[in-house]
Amino acid sequence: MIKFPTKAGICTLMSQSEHMLVAKIDHAAAQSQELSINSKHPDQLIRIGPDLTPQGRQSLAKLLHKSQDVFAWTPGDMTGVPRYISKHSLNLNVQAQPVVQKKRGMAAYRGKAVCSEVDKLVKAGILKEVHYHTWVANPVMVKKSDGSWRMCVDFKDLNKACPKDCYPLPEIDLKVDSLAGYNFKCFLDAYKGYHYVQMRKEDEEKTSFHTPKGIFCYTKMPFGLKNAGATYQRLIDRAFGNQIGRNMEAYVDDLVIKSSSEEAMLLDIQETFDNLRKINMKLNPGKCSLGFLEGKFLGHIVSKQEIKANPDKIREIQQMISPRSRRDVQSLNGFAHSIHEVHKTIGAPFYPKGITVTWNAHPSFGIFVSGISSSCIHN
Secondary structure, three states: OEEEEEOOEEEEEOOOHHHHHHHHHHHHHHHOEEEOOOOOOOOOOEEEOOOOOHHHHHHHHHHHHHOHHHEOOOHHHOOOOOOOOOEEOOOOOOOOOOOEOOOOOOOHHHHHHHHHHHHHHHHOOOEEEOOOOOOEEOEEEEEOOOOOEEEEEOOHHHHHOOOOOOOOOOOHHHHHHOOOOOOEEEEEOEOOHHHHOEEOHHHHHHHOEEEOOEEEEEOEOOOOOOOHHHHHHHHHHHHOOOOEOOOEEEEOOEEEEEEOOHHHHHHHHHHHHHHHHHHOOOEOHHHOEEEEOOEEEOOEEEOOOOEEEOHHHHHHHHOOOOOOOHHHHHHHHHHHHHOOOOOOOOOHHHOOOOOOOOHHHOHHHHHHHHHHHOOOEEO
16 A cells, blocks of 8 residues: 555555565465474474574574473373362253253264364363263364364353353453554463363362263363353463563453564563463464464554455455355354444444335445455554
8 A cells, every 4th residue: 555645635546455565465374384292202393483593583483492382282182270279060050951952963074073173172081981971961062174173062052051241341442552663572372271170079060961972971072052151361461461462462352562672582481481471271283373474463464564355254245245144244244343443334234224125226336345455454
């Protein structure tokens, strides 16, 4: 994007930002270094930014080699956060009646995927078999982008019986904006983060669900439970309270260290590792990127100078067909809100509220798609 004065005012030349950003990100990825720090697991690599000086890269590698204990190399490394620090309680309404969902049939290949996931989670101490149960749900298998399966559980009946935890989540816009002005960023990923929080002992069996191998329940907090996000955010705020806003930003399980220089970055990483040890939480080495000038955070591309819309989200909306239902419109409005701070006028075609949607309103969708195809940069 180039701006220059003219007699008629400020003229702005805008490029196709998605192509520019993709090229820039791919170039950075090609130059980044993948570092192996554990000889027993040489295939698990940590990404190191391409813009670090040789001395900075060497110092970071030395720090990581000394800090192998803050990474989870196998599911067995996940012992969990002590209950005196954090635990998840369901706090069921006393009038709630237990619900045992009827076991649903599933294709053989999905059943095989469920059994495989159950075996791994039992071995890691995240699941245990249940013989006497009151609440029972069904698993839902979701295929991930890499072709593997993610096992979720349909806790809709259990969630209805749980009161809402009103612990506030941070404002995404403020978290994203707070990264501007910092040279180096380290993007961290906790290994199966939610599973570090242990369930309250009395609530474990209430998370039971059907499998082809029998009925199992969670001993650690699973995804899909009402208030799980609030419980995890409370833990993160407690663990990193002395860092958040100063050299770190956190939104539930998205963690990023922000540093003004290489020297500060090394100290900030050390401080973060020390706080991780205090709560017995470990990182996923394959999903950690350290020492980068820019990267993805909460659906945006953040760097020192600017905040940009994520090109992946741009392509996703460009390929979307015109909304055909209320749910489609709600989904589109959610996306418009997520990039509102990056491009404050992008959602204007959807305003004002309270109007009746007619066929004449459909061109607004075209205006919106056209708008996000142009530069979405907030300096």
